[in-house]
Amino acid sequence: MRLSFQAKNTLNSIFWYLLLIVAAIAVLFPVWSAINISLLNDTQVASFPPKLFPTQFDLTNFKRAMEQAPLGRYMLNSVVQSGLVMLGQLLTASLAAYAFAFINFKYKNILFLVFLSTMMIPWEATIIPNYLLIKKLGWTDTFQGLAVPFMATGFGTFLLRQFFLKIPMELRDAAVMDGCGHLRFLWKIVLPLGRPALGTLAVYSFLQTYNQYLWPLLITNKESMRTVQIGIALLQDEERFMFNNVMAGVVIILIPTFLLFIVSNRQLIRGLTAGAVKG
């Protein structure tokens, strides 16, 4: 029996959809698991076999998590910190990447290698000098102390430079002919074209900062300046470890990252399709 072209096509899509569904389940399971556990009560959470679905909609754990750690305030702090770092990185990385991609100057390649080599320095090696500097500046317990050390990035510069290199030099030549300066060209041509790369960097830097633990722990002591990961640690009572409680906290602090994902997802797709049409 020979399948018609159409039937073949349908079978093909079914196959792909099945595959995608399996992949989606694999990706979503941890998130589901967190939400599920956050709704279980103290006895259900340690039952065997483990419960895969909550039997009641009970927000006790959320209330308890909020009582044990002021997660709302922490979340606000984290979002401000991560937002500042994200903006800072987008600014510094796009300027630096522009220079490396479009401007010719002496020792350009060597300088770029130096930039790249900063990616090899383990963060642990710089934390103490950074801490001492921030302390000297009197920036402990401040947003600038939380954000400034992370505002420049070798990785971001590298990522954006690679993307900018794909933009034809002719565009630049034409712009220069029309009397367009560097900043104007960067703002009007390069950045709009580089949207997918900028979006990637934005999401990456935001999440990276949002997940920080040791740095905020080191330079903040005031409860009003603490960030979310410290809040989650504050829920992890060694002697009375309650997974449902911790998971409730995790679900709460997931909200900003979900919103970021929703907003940036559109951004990334738009950028990709814009490139496709351009050819």
Next chain:
Amino acid sequence: MKKSLFFVLAVVMVAALVLSACATPATPTAAPTQAAPTSAPTAVEPTQAPPAVAGITKVNFWHSMAGDIGGKAIPQMTNDFNASQDKCYVVYSYAGSYDDSLNKLKAGLQSKDTPTVIQLYDIGTRLMVDLDVAEPVQNYIDAEKYDVSDLEPNVLAYYTVNGKQYSMPFNTSTPMLYFNKDMFTKAGLDPANPPKTFEEFAAAARKLTVKNADGTSSVYGGAFAIYGWFFEQFLAVSGGEYVNNGNGRDAAATAATFNSPEGVAILDWWKAMFDEGILANYGRTTVDTRNAFLAGQTAMFIDSTAVLRGMMDGAAGKFEIGTAFLPRPNAEALTKYGTIIGGGSLWIIKDRPQAEKDCAWEYIKFMSSAPQQAYWQTMSGYFPIRKTAYTEKLAVDWMAKYPPFTTAIDQLHAAPNNRVTNGGLIGVFPEARATIESTIEDVLSGKATSKEALDKAAEAVTSAITEYNLSMGIK
């Protein structure tokens, strides 16, 4: 038009994030104003009330308590202290786990960014003494002729180095045996007579184990988490010392001695039960073993006395929990040796101004007072460091609610006060624990015999101690 699009989107994105974060806290700010279980109308979160009087001495206190006790008990006790004072004002802050806190302290020492009071774990004692950053509380005890006779001698002894009380114990616990009374009855064992020795434990575990047709176990008689602290405790109740020079207490330790016959016997016993399928291994994380017990996967396990309240709350309505002393190799060890106390203590940092240190001492005295210790016990499950705390109404009521807790207190009081029960004192305890944990894993997986593995571990720990002593200038 395109130019502004990205910018607008970026602004919208940030605005959305900030707004979303602003929107959520609306609920929490109301909620966290704590449901203080005892008294005091003080509102705790998210920030402390500012000091009442200007020019008051401010003292920073770093603690490592999470959950209810970090989020409620410590704030409550500290606010009570502040309310009782017009000279001192203590600001508490969570400094992460003990390890994080110690790292934060080390970083802070370089820039004088230190707290005046810090809570650290038992095994950081030697390091704190050698770093020479602490003002021994003994100085204050002597100057004030502060009466310590009401404090538990075994607890004080742990934090006594070179004859000086270096820090004031705060949260203390020992490990004990937990068992499922219902399973005991079902297996024909007497819940009123739980196993006391290694042999009895193995026999009980055998009876409690439920085997499947294929030889695997569906319920294990017992389960031990692979945790270095448990090995230390088994060694102590066997009469073995962890390191030389009187467990590092007569003079600085220079070599590990846990590869003694006592140490080998512990791992042989552990391994034999594991091989027989009557003792489960749920890995290094103690909470996994606790959850297995609550889920009815295992009938007995060992853990800190401080987990009792959580366990009883978790098992409520499912089964009844019994507790017993930590099993020992033989009956005579029951009176001769005992468990080592664990937990944490409060340290005063010596570089701080005198006025702050004086306040720190006032705070420490307050935290170790009977009413505070009774409250602390009911909130945390750690036992009080002060004997009279047991007579406080809070403590009496709590004991009535959690009767198995008496085991913890009896075990503490039954332990003699000697070099074995004082516990080992070394500056590299975290590394030593990690070494012991991988040793136990090697033995259980059959990579090495108990003797071989412990010899290797002792060698590694000895060289770590040697290196530490060199770096600290200890001869």
